[in-house]
Amino acid sequence: MPANSPVTASTCAPEPFLGFGLGLRTQHFQQVLEQSPAVDWFEVVSENFMVAGGKPRYFLRAIGERYPLVMHGVSLSIGSADPLNFDYLKRLKRLAEEVQPAWISDHLCWTGVDGRTSHDLLPLPYAEEVVDHVVERVRRVQDFLGRQLLLENVSSYLTFAEQSMAEWEFIAEVCARADCLMLLDINNVYVSARNHGFDARDYIDYLDPARVQQFHLAGHSDYGDYVIDTHDHDVPHPVWQLYRHALRRFGPVSTLIERDDNIPALPEMIEELDMARQIYAEECAAGAACAP
Numbered sequence: 561m562p563a564n565s566p567v568t569a570s571t572c573a574p575e576p577f578l579g580f581g582l583g584l585r586t587q588h589f590q591q592v593l594e595q596s597p598a599v600d601w602f603e604v605v606s607e608n609f610m611v612a613g614g615k616p617r618y619f620l621r622a623i624g625e626r627y628p629l630v631m632h633g634v635s636l637s638i639g640s641a642d643p644l645n646f647d648y649l650k651r652l653k654r655l656a657e658e659v660q661p662a663w664i665s666d667h668l669c670w671t672g673v674d675g676r677t678s679h680d681l682l683p684l685p686y687a688e689e690v691v692d693h694v695v696e697r698v699r700r701v702q703d704f705l706g707r708q709l710l711l712e713n714v715s716s717y718l719t720f721a722e723q724s725m726a727e728w729e730f731i732a733e734v735c736a737r738a739d740c741l742m743l744l745d746i747n748n749v750y751v752s753a754r755n756h757g758f759d760a761r762d763y764i765d766y767l768d769p770a771r772v773q774q775f776h777l778a779g780h781s782d783y784g785d786y787v788i789d790t791h792d793h794d795v796p797h798p799v800w801q802l803y804r805h806a807l808r809r810f811g812p813v814s815t816l817i818e819r820d821d822n823i824p825a826l827p828e829m830i831e832e833l834d835m836a837r838q839i840y841a842e843e844c845a846a847g848a849a850c851a852p
């Protein structure tokens with residue numbers, strides 16, 4: 561694996577800093593509208609709202625009138641060898657025109673090939689020819705959407721024989737050459753670090769803060785020899801520790817608690833969000849760069 565040599569970094573994460581958000585989940589729709597909980601912003605899964613009309617779109621519109629929203633997709637398949645799906649991109653663009661999200665993200669992965677979908681976020685081989693492939697596609701997507709895209713690092717469990725660079729080098733190069741931004745999932749960094757035996761802090765220290773626009777914090781399932789990115793637990797202590805490290809490296813970055821399964825009641829989610837706020841405040845007090 562190549563030596564770790566951080567890219568030249570600017571000092572700040574890109575604007576805007578939205579604060580501390582939650583993934584908007586169906587079981588919380590009504591309560592969010594009725595109680596206006598102390599959440600700074602919500603992330604919505606784009607594909608869940610692509611059908612016009614109906615209850616989901618009603619809640620989306622009503623909640624969007626009260627809170628900033630960002631759109632997070634799972635179907636772009638930016639790394640696939642299949643052609644880009646412009647039917648999907650047209651629907652994504654139409655939804656964005658209605659939602660007016662602060663930004664749009666998806667994953668730096670592939671989800672299928674030959675027209676078949678795996679329904680999973682599959683990691684890519686980290687190699688220069690794959691960088692070339694992804695960069696060209698990201699540029700076309702950004703041209704079509706008329707905005708920068710955020711790409712999220714996915715967790716992984718195996719290494720491709722074709723891999724010739726570290727994951728963090730691959731992501732940094734894609735972002736720099738495609739001029740896109742990054743959604744850094746701190747739990748996914750932790751999961752991959754445990755599975756592959758690298759130091760998660762090396763990953764974070766390599767990235768350019770000017771490219772990191774959002775964090776995800778989530779839980780996982782720890783089986784000792786390996787860790788699986790299940791998003792069905794509270795954020796565990798080692799991920800909070802890595803969050804502290806990321807705050808020192810990147811400064812104020814919009815932070816989201818991501819929970820996809822075993823979803824707790826809203827007050828419990830907000831307690832976890834308050835933990836992120838508290839850690840951020842502690843790191844600010846200790847000298848990390850913070851929002852004014």
Ligand SMILES: [Fe+2]
Pocket residue numbers: 712745776778818
């Ligand atoms: Fe994530």
